[in-house]
Structures are given as structure tokens and as C-alpha cells.
Amino acid sequence: MKIAYLLGSLSRGGTETLLLDDFKSAEKAQYEFIGVHRKDGPYKDDFYATEPKFLQCAPKKGRFLSYFKRLRGIFKENGITIAHAQQWIDAVYACIATIGTKIKVVQTFHGYDFGTKGLNKWLLKRSILWCDASYFVSEAQKQYYIKKYNLKCLEKLHVVYNGINFSKFDIEKQPLELPENKIDRPQGGALKLVMVGNFVPVRAQSSVCQFLKGLKDKGVNFDFYFVGRKSDAEPWRYDNCVSYCEENGLQNCVHFLGARADVPQILKHVDAFVYGTDHDTFGIAVIEAVAAELPTFVNDWEVMTEVTQNGKLATLYKTNDTEDFCEKFMDFVNNLESYKTKAVENAKIVRDIYSIEKHIERLNELYRSI
Numbered sequence: 001m002k003i004a005y006l007l008g009s010l011s012r013g014g015t016e017t018l019l020l021d022d023f024k025s026a027e028k029a030q031y032e033f034i035g036v037h038r039k040d041g042p043y044k045d046d047f048y049a050t051e052p053k054f055l056q057c058a059p060k061k062g063r064f065l066s067y068f069k070r071l072r073g074i075f076k077e078n079g080i081t082i083a084h085a086q087q088w089i090d091a092v093y094a095c096i097a098t099i100g101t102k103i104k105v106v107q108t109f110h111g112y113d114f115g116t117k118g119l120n121k122w123l124l125k126r127s128i129l130w131c132d133a134s135y136f137v138s139e140a141q142k143q144y145y146i147k148k149y150n151l152k153c154l155e156k157l158h159v160v161y162n163g164i165n166f167s168k169f170d171i172e173k174q175p176l177e178l179p180e181n182k183i184d185r186p187q188g189g190a191l192k193l194v195m196v197g198n199f200v201p202v203r204a205q206s207s208v209c210q211f212l213k214g215l216k217d218k219g220v221n222f223d224f225y226f227v228g229r230k231s232d233a234e235p236w237r238y239d240n241c242v243s244y245c246e247e248n249g250l251q252n253c254v255h256f257l258g259a260r261a262d263v264p265q266i267l268k269h270v271d272a273f274v275y276g277t278d279h280d281t282f283g284i285a286v287i288e289a290v291a292a293e294l295p296t297f298v299n300d301w302e303v304m305t306e307v308t309q310n311g312k313l314a315t316l317y318k319t320n321d322t323e324d325f326c327e328k329f330m331d332f333v334n335n336l337e338s339y340k341t342k343a344v345e346n347a348k349i350v351r352d353i354y355s356i357e358k359h360i361e362r363l364n365e366l367y368r369s370i
Contacts, residue, residue, distance in 0.1 A: 001367060003033035004080045006090040010041035012229075012259055013198065014284045015086065015110040017043075021165040023050040025356045030364045034078055036071070038090070042259075053078070059093070071097040082106060082367055091127040104370050106133040108160065109141065112279055113148065114201060125149045128156075132370045135160040137282040140302045158366055161307075162282050163359020166351045169292045173268040190253075191222040191333070192270040196263055196285040197277075198228040199238040204276030204299070206237070207320050209244045211274070212254060214326040220333060222253060224274075227266060229259035267292040272332065272339075277301050287354050290314055293347040295332055295339040297325070307354075313346045 059067035085091035091107035136142035273289035
């Protein structure tokens with residue numbers, strides 16, 4: 001059994017980080033695999049440095065037939081038995097490229113279909129119908145697609161929780177300098193807080209900014225760090241947060257760090273993790289924070305309720321409710337040690353449930369079943 005992972009780009013995002021962990025853990029899999037991507041990105045050197053072979057194959061404008069032939073050739077030359085697409089459009093491409101072969105095609109939905117309409121919406125549903133199996137990263141996400149597209153092929157739909165290589169968090173704390181300031185600088189007891197996530201539609205940094213104003217109004221002494229890149233498509237999401245902080249006197253305690261490659265080290269330097277989401281499908285950043293033994297606060301979006309076991313592994317606050325967030329965060333402020341003790345216990349649970357080993361084991365089981 002040999003798998004071809006089909007990726008859109010090698011950008012630095014949650015999906016790509018997950019897949020990079022898969023590639024770095026190739027020796028743990030009970031199958032061989034290669035990677036095929038359409039676009040380059042900041043993660044290119046990281047992916048190409050892993051043991052599995054990596055290839056680039058992208059369609060050129062108006063020349064899709066030649067692209068399908070090249071993709072088919074790659075599958076044949078490498079003895080591929082299963083093509084595993086990480087985006088629905090790559091699943092469509094693979095289904096066409098493998099017509100008349102015994103190669104199976106599966107896909108993983110890492111996100112939602114927001115903004116998908118017309119022909120693309122039709123093709124997305126076709127990808128589910130044509131593929132031998134479709135995987136979703138949470139039960140809530142799977143149910144969304146079933147309802148949205150009135151899917152009847154339930155036997156082909158499966159949940160595969162993301163797997164994380166937690167070893168990257170088993171590091172020694174090192175001095176850390178950040179662009180605008182030193183995260184290690186004396187703060188007179190200020191709590192250091194962080195949110196990790198790009199400024200994209202599924203994230204709710206704007207709500208978090210409002211929560212921070214609520215904490216400031218209550219006299220909480222803190223430094224907050226937003227880690228995540230500004231979206232090229234919707235830069236206003238980032239700009240609005242910066243403006244809000246300046247207008248509400250938060251500019252000296254809220255810091256925007258952009259994309260960072262040293263997130264595990266940053267998590268070593270903070271006291272708690274705060275997260276807001278509109279439509280996350282899994283919340284890798286949340287699970288990583290819990291695994292790093294950080295008290296974690298996240299809104300009660302149904303996916304977060306699912307992956308935190310109904311709030312057992314993190315503190316759930318009511319979505320877009322500043323008062324509820326502040327009330328629960330003040331309990332943390334007044335009971336720091338008990339929260340830190342519970343965070344150590346939660347980390348052990350998370351590292352078992354969402355380990356890269358469990359993820360690969362689940363994939364192997366599903367690959368063999370098709």
C-alpha cells in the first residue's frame with residue numbers, strides 16, 4: 001500500500017503543520033507515501049527535508065489535460081494505490097486522473113465551504129460522491145457537510161481527528177526576544193497571555209480584543225500576544241484589531257507578532273492561552289496549548305465543545321460574551337495554582353487522544369478498509 005498525499009500549497013498554516021508532522025513521522029506509518037503539491041510556500045524546505053519523496057505538479061492555465069496525464073504518470077511511476085487529497089479540488093483532479101485505474105481516491109476536509117458557490121459548489125459535492133472515502137476532522141464538521149449537501153453516502157464518511165507530534169513541545173525554556181519587546185522583561189506580576197491563529201474568517205481575534213478591554217477595565221495586569229499572519233485577502237481583520245487596541249488604550253499591553261516559527265517556545269513563556277473562533281473545524285492551536293500544559297480558554301463553538309470533551313480539557317466561555325469570559329478568567333486569576341495543576345493533568349489526556357500515533361493508526365485502518 002503506497003499513498004500519494006496531494007497538497008495545494010506549502011504555506012505555513014494549521015493544515016500544513018499537521019501534514020508536516022505526518023511526513024516527519026513517516027517511519028511510524030504502516031504504509032509508504034509521497035507528497036505531491038501544486039504551489040510552493042514557506043514550508044517547502046521543511047517538507048522536502050523529510051524522508052518521503054516530494055514532487056511538484058501544477059496545472060497550467062488552459063492545459064488541464066496535460067496536467068491530468070502528468071499526475072496519472074506520477075501515480076503510475078511511484079506505484080501509488082491510494083491518492084489522498086487534502087483539498088476537495090485536488091480530489092476532483094485525482095478522480096479524473098485515475099479514471100480507468102485501480103487507484104483509490106480519498107480526501108480530507110480540513111475546513112468549511114464558506115464562499116464556495118456555483119460550479120465550485122457542484123464540484124465539491126461531486127468530490128464527495130466520486131471519492132472512495134471522505135474524512136472529516138471532527139464529528140461536528142462531518143454533520144455540517146451531511147446537512148449542507150444532503151449526503152446519503154454515509155458509509156463513505158468518516159471522522160479522523162488530527163494528530164499532533166507533541167514532542168516539539170518537550171523543549172527547555174530559552175530566552176526569547178520578540179520584535180517590539182522582550183517577552184521575558186519584568187512586568188511587575190503581569191500575566192502573559194497568547195492566542196495563536198492567522199487573521200482569517202474562522203478566527204475571532206476581534207472578539208478577543210473586546211475581552212481584553214474587559215480585563216483591563218477590571219484592573220487585570222497582562223501582556224497579550226497575537227501570533228498569526230495578516231491575511232492578504234482580508235487585511236482589514238488584522239487592521240481592525242490593531243485600531244481597536246489603539247482606540248481603547250490597549251496598545252502597550254497587546255502585541256501583534258505576525259507569523260512565527262517558534263510557537264512551542266512562545267508557549268513556554270506564557271501563563272495561559274486564549275482563543276476565539278467563528279468556525280474552526282478542529283482547533284489545532286487549542287490542542288497544542290493544552291498539550292503544553294497551559295490553562296486554556298476557548299469559546300463554546302460546537303467543535304471546541306467536542307475536542308475539549310465538553311470543557312473538561314479547557315475552560316469554555318459563551319461565544320461573543322465579554323461578561324462571561326471575564327467572569328471565568330477572573331476565577332483563573334484568583335486560583336492560578338489550581339488551574340496550573342489541572343493543566344498538567346489535561347496535557348496528559350490530550351497527548352493520548354490526539355497523538356500523531358493515534359492519527360496514523362486511524363488512517364491505516366481506513367486505508368485498508370477501502
